Amino acid sequence: MPAFPQAARAALxxxxxxxxxxxxxxxxxxxxxxxxxxxxDWEELRxxxxxxxxxxxxxxxxxxxxxxAALTERGATVHWARDAAQACEIVAGIAEANGVDEVVKVKSxxxxxxxxxxxxxxxxxxxxxxxxxxxxxxxxxxxPSHILVPAIHRNRAEIREIFRREMGKVGRPAPEDxxxxxxxxxxxxxxxxxEKFLDARMAVSGANFAVAETGTLVxxxxxxxxxxxxxxxxxxxxxxxxEKVVPTWTDLDAFLQLLPRSSTGERMNPYTSxxxxxxxxxxxxxxHVVLLDNGRTDVLADEVGRQALRCIRCSACLNVCPVYERTxxxxxxxxYPGPIGAILNPLxxxxxxxxxxxxxxxxxxxxxxxxxxxxxxxxxxxxxVHLRSKVVDAHRGDRPPKPEALAMRAAAWTFSSAARxxxxxxxxxxxxxxxxxxxxxxxxxxxxxxxxxxxxxxxxTEARDLPVPPAESFxxxxxxxxxxG
Amino acid sequence: xxxxxxxxxxxxxxxxxxxxESPDVPRGYRDHAAPTDVVGLFAERxxxxxxxxxxxxxxxxxxxxxxxxxxxxxxxxxxxLPFAVAGAAADAGLTARELDAVDAVxxxxxxxxxxxxxxxxxxxxxxxxxxLTLVPDVHVCVVRADQVVAGVPDAVxxxxxxxxxxxxxxxxxxxxxELDRVEGVHGSRNLHVVVVDAG
Numbered sequence: 001m002p003a004f005p006q007a008a009r010a011a012l013x014x015x016x017x018x019x020x021x022x023x024x025x026x027x028x029x030x031x032x033x034x035x036x037x038x039x040x041d042w043e044e045l046r047x048x049x050x051x052x053x054x055x056x057x058x059x060x061x062x063x064x065x066x067x068x069a070a071l072t073e074r075g076a077t078v079h080w081a082r083d084a085a086q087a088c089e090i091v092a093g094i095a096e097a098n099g100v101d102e103v104v105k106v107k108s109x110x111x112x113x114x115x116x117x118x119x120x121x122x123x124x125x126x127x128x129x130x131x132x133x134x135x136x137x138x139x140x141x142x143x144p145s146h147i148l149v150p151a152i153h154r155n156r157a158e159i160r161e162i163f164r165r166e167m168g169k170v171g172r173p174a175p176e177d178x179x180x181x182x183x184x185x186x187x188x189x190x191x192x193x194x195e196k197f198l199d200a201r202m203a204v205s206g207a208n209f210a211v212a213e214t215g216t217l218v219x220x221x222x223x224x225x226x227x228x229x230x231x232x233x234x235x236x237x238x239x240x241x242x243e244k245v246v247p248t249w250t251d252l253d254a255f256l257q258l259l260p261r262s263s264t265g266e267r268m269n270p271y272t273s274x275x276x277x278x279x280x281x282x283x284x285x286x287x288h289v290v291l292l293d294n295g296r297t298d299v300l301a302d303e304v305g306r307q308a309l310r311c312i313r314c315s316a317c318l319n320v321c322p323v324y325e326r327t328x329x330x331x332x333x334x335x336y337p338g339p340i341g342a343i344l345n346p347l348x349x350x351x352x353x354x355x356x357x358x359x360x361x362x363x364x365x366x367x368x369x370x371x372x373x374x375x376x377x378x379x380x381x382x383x384x385v386h387l388r389s390k391v392v393d394a395h396r397g398d399r400p401p402k403p404e405a406l407a408m409r410a411a412a413w414t415f416s417s418a419a420r421x422x423x424x425x426x427x428x429x430x431x432x433x434x435x436x437x438x439x440x441x442x443x444x445x446x447x448x449x450x451x452x453x454x455x456x457x458x459x460x461t462e463a464r465d466l467p468v469p470p471a472e473s474f475x476x477x478x479x480x481x482x483x484x485g
Numbered sequence: 486x487x488x489x490x491x492x493x494x495x496x497x498x499x500x501x502x503x504x505x506e507s508p509d510v511p512r513g514y515r516d517h518a519a520p521t522d523v524v525g526l527f528a529e530r531x532x533x534x535x536x537x538x539x540x541x542x543x544x545x546x547x548x549x550x551x552x553x554x555x556x557x558x559x560x561x562x563x564x565x566l567p568f569a570v571a572g573a574a575a576d577a578g579l580t581a582r583e584l585d586a587v588d589a590v591x592x593x594x595x596x597x598x599x600x601x602x603x604x605x606x607x608x609x610x611x612x613x614x615x616x617l618t619l620v621p622d623v624h625v626c627v628v629r630a631d632q633v634v635a636g637v638p639d640a641v642x643x644x645x646x647x648x649x650x651x652x653x654x655x656x657x658x659x660x661x662x663e664l665d666r667v668e669g670v671h672g673s674r675n676l677h678v679v680v681v682d683a684g
Binding site: 020022023024026027031041044045048050051054055057058059060061064065074079081083086112130131132133136149150151152155156159167169182183185186190193194197210211213214216222224225227228230231232242244249250252253254256257260264266267268269270273274275276280291293297298300301303306378384422475 | 487488489492493497498499500504505506507508509510511512513514515517530533534559569581582585598600601602603608614615616619627636637638641642644646647648649650651652653654655656657658659660661662663664665667669670671672673
């Protein structure tokens with residue numbers, strides 16, 4: 001996966017993608033703004049949401065132990081996974097123990113993060129995505145491009161093609177006369193997936209929240225595929241990031257207001273399901289919960305970065321980001337794109353490891369729109385700047401050093417002595433006078449500008465004008481004129 | 486070391502010997518003045534989701550439910566529904582496939598939220614097992630006026646987390662295709678709420 005600037009360039013050239021994204025993000029932004037405006041104490045809700053998450057993180061070990069105890073008491077089996085490989089092994093093990101060769105899945109970012117579908121396939125277990133957009137992505141052998149509407153990069157004609165080509169290969173085929181009307185496409189998905197739901201013996205889900213006090217998991221959704229997966233099969237496995245814990249049931253009253261309004265721009269999403277372990281006679285009788293670390297404890301250790309763990313995966317930041325709107329999710333090269341992805345990925349994986357991850361904190365103009373939109377007040381710009389300094393620190397030992405590092409070192413050397421600085425100012429004054437005579441380009445206000453620096457500097461001036469240095473420094477002018485004229 | 490021990494140890498090490506501060510959580514949002522006509526607001530918000538809404542008096546419930554069901558012939562109800570639905574079969578452990586052949590289900594509810602037009606089922610007596618309201622295409626939900634609360638915090642305070650819950654706000658929907666909202670994917674495509682006024 002190329003670094004963000006290269007990946008973005010490719011995405012920017014895709015006019016269909018840009019049109020889809022502009023329409024999608026514009027629409028959701030407007031809806032979100034409307035329903036948020038209805039809520040008088042929206043700011044207080046945001047503060048409450050952020051505070052509850054911070055309270056939880058500050059005692060995360062206690063809450064995790066409590067969650068485990070509550071779940072176990074209610075008949076669930078709790079597993080702990082230090083990384084993606086271990087989590088996949090646990091899920092595959094449960095499938096094997098139950099003699100299951102196919103599972104149905106509710107959309108879960110955590111299961112995408114750990115590449116669960118691939119790991120299950122390698123063990124001969126087929127994993128069917130049931131969220132409509134994930135189904136489109138899976139049938140199209142593609143990658144999701146948005147947290148909430150993963151198939152937004154596809155238009156209706158493409159989706160119709162994918163359904164017609166692929167549905168029959170894995171289950172009930174699409175009807176012969178399938179049109180590209182969204183309602184017809186959704187109806188085709190309903191029929192195709194109903195077969196899978198009614199036959200499924202095991203489901204895999206994630207969870208939006210996990211209540212420590214009562215062992216309650218919560219899944220927030222729109223289509224009903226979540227309810228199907230959470231109630232029909234005998235076996236249910238939920239993969240839950242350890243940061244999803246909240247202390248008590250009543251803590252949910254802020255999040256159940258913040259999440260629907262921030263994500264789909266509705267007062268409430270169609271279906272929210274909650275369950276605490278096993279309910280005799282109702283739903284799965286074998287309930288498993290896999291608590292996933294996979295780098296979250298590294299994020300927790302970063303005092304500035306740990307606020308990223310407050311994230312409730314609403315995607316509001318994606319929808320307001322000017323960069324995301326133009327490049328889409330694929331350019332970020334990860335399950336988590338957009339502003340939250342730009343901070344989570346480097347925090348989870350560490351910086352100084354690969355160029356692509358290191359490029360992510362720079363995939364931003366630092367406009368701050370994401371911070372304004374975030375329902376749990378994650379100060380994404382603050383974390384981006386913090387991560388940029390970590391990236392620079394990680395590369396201090398590079399041999400050969402980066403041009404930027406050399407330039408900074410030269411500047412530091414010059415600035416560290418008054419005599420050197422004065423000499424540098426005199427030289428730049430000479431250069432300024434020469435350039436002023438040779439160059440034509442002027443900036444508003446009359447100063448002349450350099451259109452292009454030579455060598456590695458060319459990349460910097462590609463999008464910036466460099467004003468020509470003044471003929472003399474302020475000090476020199478003061479010394480010469482005494483402050484008069 | 487087990488994964489459990491390792492993760493807990495990593496958490497403790499990440500937080501350090503002196504734990505970060507536990508901030509105070511502002512809870513003023515729980516003290517809302519309730520709107521004057523809570524039931525009216527509820528009915529309006531449910532209708533906003535393009536679900537059907539009918540208000541009626543206590544004595545009219547059975548007739549209204551029958552009218553709403555209309556031509557639906559195969560109707561299933563939970564075994565302890567507090568009113569009669571003519572011609573309906575009581576659920577005696579029907580499988581999902583059997584429920585797939587059912588036209589409609591009628592249930593009560595645990596609580597309803599005015600601000601968001603939500604009905605919440607906690608699947609206690611009168612509301613049925615979760616699969617009952619999931620598979621049939623029509624769900625008629627009968628809510629008493631005294632079950633309607635103003636907002637989400639009020640509902641959360643009343644609900645028992647140990648019971649499984651299904652929060653329903655309109656029929657199922659998706660906007661995954663070009664952000665064009667389509668109603669009716671996997672859950673019931675037709676939701677009808679009957680609000681029974683007191684007295």
